[in-house]
Amino acid sequence: xxxxxxxxxxxxxxxxxxxxxHEQLVSRTLMGDAVAYxxxxxxxxxxxxxxxxxxxxxxxYAYWLAGIYGWxxxxxxxxxxxxxxxxxxxxxxxxxxxEHFFSRRVGWVVGIMMxxxxxxxFFDGVIQKSSLDLxxxxxxxxxxxRATPETGILGWLVTGVTLGALxxxxxxxxxxxxxxxxxxxGLHGIRSRRWVTAAAxxxxxxxxxxxxxxxxxxxxxxxxxxxxxxxxxxxxxxNHPGASGRYEPLRWxxxxxxxxxxxxxxxxxxxxxxxxxxxxxxxxxxxxxxxxIRTQPGxxxxxxxxxxxxxxxxxxxxxxxxxxxxADGSWVLAATTPILHLGLxxxxxxxxxxxxxxxxxxxxxxxxxxxxxxxxxxxxxxxARYRYPLVPMLMLFAGAxxxxxxxxxxxxxRYAQTAAALAVAVAIGLASNRRLVDVDAMRAVxxxxxxxxxxxxxxxxxxxKCFSRAIELKPDFADAHYNLGLALVEMGRLEEAAAPxxxxxxxxxxxxxxxxxxxxxxxxxxxxxGRAGAGDAPATQ
Numbered sequence: 355x356x357x358x359x360x361x362x363x364x365x366x367x368x369x370x371x372x373x374x375x376h377e378q379l380v381s382r383t384l385m386g387d388a389v390a391y392x393x394x395x396x397x398x399x400x401x402x403x404x405x406x407x408x409x410x411x412x413x414x415y416a417y418w419l420a421g422i423y424g425w426x427x428x429x430x431x432x433x434x435x436x437x438x439x440x441x442x443x444x445x446x447x448x449x450x451x452x453e454h455f456f457s458r459r460v461g462w463v464v465g466i467m468m469x470x471x472x473x474x475x476f477f478d479g480v481i482q483k484s485s486l487d488l489x490x491x492x493x494x495x496x497x498x499x500r501a502t503p504e505t506g507i508l509g510w511l512v513t514g515v516t517l518g519a520l521x522x523x524x525x526x527x528x529x530x531x532x533x534x535x536x537x538x539x540g541l542h543g544i545r546s547r548r549w550v551t552a553a554a555x556x557x558x559x560x561x562x563x564x565x566x567x568x569x570x571x572x573x574x575x576x577x578x579x580x581x582x583x584x585x586x587x588x589x590x591x592x593n594h595p596g597a598s599g600r601y602e603p604l605r606w607x608x609x610x611x612x613x614x615x616x617x618x619x620x621x622x623x624x625x626x627x628x629x630x631x632x633x634x635x636x637x638x639x640x641x642x643x644x645x646x647i648r649t650q651p652g653x654x655x656x657x658x659x660x661x662x663x664x665x666x667x668x669x670x671x672x673x674x675x676x677x678x679x680x681a682d683g684s685w686v687l688a689a690t691t692p693i694l695h696l697g698l699x700x701x702x703x704x705x706x707x708x709x710x711x712x713x714x715x716x717x718x719x720x721x722x723x724x725x726x727x728x729x730x731x732x733x734x735x736x737x738a739r740y741r742y743p744l745v746p747m748l749m750l751f752a753g754a755x756x757x758x759x760x761x762x763x764x765x766x767x768r769y770a771q772t773a774a775a776l777a778v779a780v781a782i783g784l785a786s787n788r789r790l791v792d793v794d795a796m797r798a799v800x801x802x803x804x805x806x807x808x809x810x811x812x813x814x815x816x817x818x819k820c821f822s823r824a825i826e827l828k829p830d831f832a833d834a835h836y837n838l839g840l841a842l843v844e845m846g847r848l849e850e851a852a853a854p855x856x857x858x859x860x861x862x863x864x865x866x867x868x869x870x871x872x873x874x875x876x877x878x879x880x881x882x883x884g885r886a887g888a889g890d891a892p893a894t895q
Contacts, residue, residue: 357465419433467694487524533723587636671796817837
């Protein structure tokens with residue numbers, strides 16, 4: 355009954371959040387991957403089930419969204435409500451997993467924490483595949499927690515299907531096969547043949563999910579990819595000279611899913627001088643990333659250290675739209691975001707790991723899943739969406755720390771364990787709460803993206819306000835200055851456009867767009883110094 359109340363509370367918070375934010379500009383505007391998934395889902399709902407070419411983005415969410423659009427008439431609001439329901443269900447599933455791993459008390463704590471965790475509420479309200487991550491990870495944890503050597507055929511098949519679905523939604527989850535395989539051996543014993551049967555059934559479950567995708571990619575794209583073809587591109591983005599550890603577009607100003615895929619192909623084909631398949635494009639970018647690691651190992655190790663710190667940083671690192679902008683109109687997010695974040699969750703989880711260390715023989719699979727997935731994120735780059743599947747794993751240990759009988763430990767004079775737990779919590783807390791990410795800069799990116807989509811819709815006045823807001827938040831934001839200039843040009847305000855173009859050219863001297871735009875304006879104004887090189891109007895991004 356307790357878990358049912360947790361689910362209702364989680365659903366209520368999510369629906370209240372949606373109601374409060376539904377009139378916000380950031381809620382009414384789909385951006386980045388949301389645009390791609392929305393368009394993709396609408397094509398599927400209209401009957402284009404196979405599509406064209408090898409999948410570049412994870413397909414599970416697009417088909418899930420298409421199913422919702424099919425019965426709701428393409429309603430984004432309906433999709434968000436369904437996601438709120440799924441998020442609430444995920445809190446219940448995770449609470450049950452915590453009960454099986456630890457105790458009913460821990461399950462109660464974990465369920466409540468997950469219900470109010472701001473990142474979970476945020477992702478359940480945006481059109482992003484992260485809304486499925488929590489359900490799939492929580493279900494996988496519950497299946498692992500409940501598994502015994504006597505688990506039947508259906509149980510192992512469902513475990514395999516769940517893992518396959520997680521891979522299809524979050525490709526780096528493929529690495530979880532390693533700890534889960536070792537766990538199956540340990541669960542049954544190396545000398546028993548039952549682990550072979552269990553592994554075969556799990557593999558069959560995965561195949562039931564990934565097999566049709568691989569067959570579709572082979573038929574439509576001519577290459578056998580079980581999920582997507584963006585491994586090499588993502589690997590390079592996270593591992594190259596000058597990489598920040600966060601997402602960076604291959605070309606300045608091009609950060610959408612469509613432009614990233616087009617840029618990856620175009621740049622690879624230009625470099626090699628021939629037409630390339632999807633697999634060859636992926637290999638090209640992987641080899642460039644690997645070349646950096648091989649030739650500059652010291653620099654790469656420093657980059658990896660930075661990515662590890664970003665992985666547990668308190669800030670939710672965005673790449674298109676940020677949680678903090680949404681919090682401006684959401685009481686739920688505004689109240690919880692300053693308190694509940696990885697800066698608190700990570701040290702609490704570390705305390706839980708220390709306190710439950712005597713049960714390592716039973717809980718080691720949780721440690722292995724946590725470390726493996728963390729490593730899979732650091733291998734590429736870090737943002738809030740990529741690291742989000744770590745949250746339910748960390749939440750289990752954090753719940754164990756909160757529900758721990760501290761008074762009993764002190765009365766039994768377990769001072770060493772308590773002191774060690776607190777020392778580790780302080781150390782990780784200090785590392786997690788370092789200011790590595792500028793929240794205002796992320797808010798500026800969201801404002802820039804909002805402005806770009808408003809400009810595409812013809813709402814130039816709103817676009818100018820968005821770009822100006824981005825510059826207010828981040829004065830040295832070259833993209834914002836350039837896009838402000840474009841919007842002013844399209845409104846016929848050429849005199850005003852010169853200043854933002856000039857500022858963009860100063861801030862990004864290696865990018866020619868702003869300089870060309872400035873020369874064009876100077877030519878239109880009759881400035882003789884600017885006539886050389888003037889041509890067509892500035893290009894939109």
